[in-house]
Structures are given as structure tokens and as C-alpha cells.
Amino acid sequence: MTESAGGPSPAPLPYERRAQVVDLLRRRGVVRADELAAELDVSVITIRRDIALLASQGVIRRVRGGAVMEGADERDAPVVPQPATVAGRRLTVGVVVPSLTYYYPDVIRGVREAAAAAARVVLRGATYQADDERRQLAWLVESMEVDGLLVAPTTTGEEGEALVRWLQSAEVPVVLLERAATVGPLREAMESVVSDHALGAAMAVRHLATLGHRRVGLLTPAQSPTTAHVRRGWRQACEELGLDLTDVPDVNAAGDAGRAAVLDEVLDACLASGTTAMLVHSDPETMSLVERCQLRGVRVPGDLSLVAYDDEVAELCDPPLTAVRPPKAAVGRAAFELLAARLAGGGAERPAHRVVIAPRLMVRSSSSAPR
Numbered sequence: 001m002t003e004s005a006g007g008p009s010p011a012p013l014p015y016e017r018r019a020q021v022v023d024l025l026r027r028r029g030v031v032r033a034d035e036l037a038a039e040l041d042v043s044v045i046t047i048r049r050d051i052a053l054l055a056s057q058g059v060i061r062r063v064r065g066g067a068v069m070e071g072a073d074e075r076d077a078p079v080v081p082q083p084a085t086v087a088g089r090r091l092t093v094g095v096v097v098p099s100l101t102y103y104y105p106d107v108i109r110g111v112r113e114a115a116a117a118a119a120r121v122v123l124r125g126a127t128y129q130a131d132d133e134r135r136q137l138a139w140l141v142e143s144m145e146v147d148g149l150l151v152a153p154t155t156t157g158e159e160g161e162a163l164v165r166w167l168q169s170a171e172v173p174v175v176l177l178e179r180a181a182t183v184g185p186l187r188e189a190m191e192s193v194v195s196d197h198a199l200g201a202a203m204a205v206r207h208l209a210t211l212g213h214r215r216v217g218l219l220t221p222a223q224s225p226t227t228a229h230v231r232r233g234w235r236q237a238c239e240e241l242g243l244d245l246t247d248v249p250d251v252n253a254a255g256d257a258g259r260a261a262v263l264d265e266v267l268d269a270c271l272a273s274g275t276t277a278m279l280v281h282s283d284p285e286t287m288s289l290v291e292r293c294q295l296r297g298v299r300v301p302g303d304l305s306l307v308a309y310d311d312e313v314a315e316l317c318d319p320p321l322t323a324v325r326p327p328k329a330a331v332g333r334a335a336f337e338l339l340a341a342r343l344a345g346g347g348a349e350r351p352a353h354r355v356v357i358a359p360r361l362m363v364r365s366s367s368s369a370p371r
Contacts, residue, residue, distance in 0.1 A: 017042065018050050025060055025069045028355070032066040035330065091119035093339060094140030096133055096151045097177065100125040102312060103328065104152065107177060110332025111150060118340060122146060128223075130159035134166060141172060148339045150332075152177040155225075164190070173342040175335045179225065180354060191342070193335040193355040195326035197226050197309075200359035201233030204279045204307040204324050207361055209241050212369045213277040213305060217249035219266055219289070220281045227252065230281050230309055247273035263292040270304060276370040281309035287317045290366070305367040319365035327357045 020040055024031055033051060037044040051067045054060045060067045095111055097104040100123075108123060115121050122144050124136040133153050140146045149172055154160040167174045168183040168190060176192035183190060208216050218234045220227040231252070238245055249269035253262045266289065269275065280286040286308035293300050300306055300319060308314045311325035334355050342350060 014050075017046075018054060021047070021050050021054065021067075022059060022069075025067060030063060030066055030068040034065075035333070036066070039327075039330070091115075091148070091340070091343065092144065092146045093119045093121050093336065094137070094144060094146035094149045094151075095121055095123045095177075096126055096136045096140070096149070096153070097123075098126050098128045098133075098152055098154075103310060103326075106328035107152075107332040110329035110334075111336045112332075113329070114333040114336035114340075119147075119336075128154060130154040130157070130163045134163050137167070137170075141170060146172060147343055148173040148175070150175050150177055150335050150339060152179055153181075155179050155181050173339055175339045175342075177335050178331060189352050189354050191338055191352050191354070193331050193338065193357065195328070195331060196356045196358050197229035197326065198233030198236070200309065200324040200326060200361075201230040201279060202237035203359065203361045204309070204322075205234055205237035205241065205243070207322070207363065208277040208279075208305060208307065208367060209237075209243060211277075211305065211367060213243075215244055215248050215273060215275040215277070217251075217266070217270060217275045217278045218280075219249070219251045219253065219262075219278060219285060221285065222252045222254045224281065226309070227281060230279070234279055248275050249273070249278070260292065263289050264296075267292060267296060267298060267304075271298075276303075277305040277307070277367070279307050279309065283308045283310050283312045283314045283317075283321070283323065286314065286321055286323075290317055290319075290321075301366050301368040302371050305370070307361075307367055311362055314362070315364060317366070322364045322367040323362050324359050325362050326359045330357050 017040055021036055024036065033044055033047045037047045051060065051062055055062045060069055093115060095108065097107065112121055122140060124140065126133040126136050137149060137151060140149065149170065151167065151174065153163050153167065153176065155164055164181045164183060174190065176190055178194050180192045180194055181190045182188060205216050216238060218231065220230055249266045251262065251266055270278070280289055286306055289306065290300055293304060298304055306321060308321040308323040311323035314321035314323035334357065338353055338355065
């Protein structure tokens, strides 16, 4: 259950929960019961009862392990039964991610959970460098003879664009993790599963605005692939809510965003402009900002409310950080399911799927009403 500054938030009423089930099915197609239970923070038994009731009313249709909207084509849904073999043998899936220690461990866990009974997973870690990623991917295809690839590649710059073209022409199916890309003269979409980071940033801004904050700043690391999405969601939400951005700190820091000089610049701008809240990507940068506030006598959340983006270690801070939590494990599960569907025989006739999964806001002690 999501926490709030005043204690645990109340659970939705049964009719509200069933409305959430229907909304998720409308947006995603087929969804498994265990995924619905995890997202709505209830038991699988409760979700199965909801599915049974909604199916009896003709709103949805039950399928093996989950449900689909009535009238939807189950074959085009991103979540499908997982094949155990291809051409009579067990699947081997290659996974390449840029970090094995931050953010991606939960994505990998999701892949492994989905693949547990269906495939062997071969994992490789890269270094946010397109040439390194291509070397790892080529090794998986040529030496390990994988049936498909799940990859979070570099997609920008000349090397990133070349890597995307290589992936598009690979002899095995590819699903992108937390990345989206288009290829060819028609800019056709590659198959992908991503967190809706822009939505997550907007949720953070709306949370702070609900508390009464009218000036919400932003601190992001320039090198992060997530930054562009977070910045877009922050700005759009501020504009939609009519929040004043005049002189509000908007810092896209090169290199180490936790450097003291950058943090002092942010705090000076907050004090000068009357900014009372900040959205910071990611957790380590937010924790560094908390430490700087403590050294300068700026109270968190009394003088400055903070929301972190990533929720990797946010709850370990003092005070525990309110944070946006991308659906990392769900991204991994959905990506494997897309790949499995392609390998099960969808082939060229199966349309490319681009799955977008919503983050959650975890409300803790670092955000409160401005004083």
C-alpha cells in the first residue's frame, strides 16, 4: 500500500478497483491476473473474483491466466501465453543492459520471472557505449545462438543510430527495454516496452501542487536517457497546472549531478525565487541534495519538499524520500512476453507492439505542504 504523509492511503472501493481493471485492459489488451494484483496492490484471489464478475457482466472476457476486453483480438495483445519451445527446443534469450547494479536488476528480475518455465536467459552488462553494446549483442547472436534479444541500447548519436539499424536487421527478433526507436524511411517502430517517465514526472508535480506548492523546480543529469522524458513531463505538468516557472531552478547538470557546486546553485536559486519543491532525477542526486540542505540549515520538507525519480534507494534516506517508482519488473516481464509471442509464430504478420507502462508515486516523508 502506498504511504502518505498522514499514514497509509485508503484502499479503493471494490467498484473503483474494478474500474481500474477495465482501464488497464483497455490500454494494454490482455493482462495477467498476477500483474493486475501487483499493480493494484491486492491479492490474486481478489483480482480473479473481479475478473469473474466483470466477465459475467459481459464487460471483459476471461483468458488463460488473465483477461481481455470483450471484442479485443487476443492475438494482438502484448501479454500472451509463453511458449516453452521453438521448433521443439527450449528458448535461449539474450539480455543486454547498461548496468547490472542500478535500475536494471529489477528489469532483469522481471525477465527471469517471465522466462522461468520457458527459456534460458543469457545476461550481459554493457557500459552505455554503443560499440560495447554491439559487441555484446553480436556475441550473443553468433556464439550463443540466442533465439531473440532483449536490449536497452544506446539510440542517440551516430553510433547509437548505427546500432539501431544493426538491431533492426538482426537475424533474431529484438525487443527494446526502456528505449524506443524507429527505423527506415517510413520511421517504422521497433518493438519496445518502456516506462512512461513523462507521466511519472507529471505525477510528482501534481502531488506537490496538491500539497500547495506553486513553484516546483527540476534537477536532472544530462547524461541519463531518462532525463528528456522526465523534463518533458515536469514542464507539461507545470504549464497545465499554471505553476510559476519564473526563475525556478531548472538544472540539467553535466557529469556528476551531485557535485556541491551544482547543489549550492540549486539551493541558491530556490531561496532567491521562493521555490518550495524540487523533482530530482535520480535517488543518489536527491540524497546528495538532502545532505546539502542539512549542511546549510534548509529543512526537508519544511523549507524544501523533494521528490526523487527512480525509487531505488529512496526510502533509505533520512528523511525517507517521496519517489516515482518506474515499473521495472513489469517492463522486464512484458518485454519477454512480446519476444515470446513473436517467436511463437507471429512472424511478419504480427504488428509491432510498443508497450508503455505507468509508474507509481510512493509518498513518504520528504514532501509536505509548504510553510
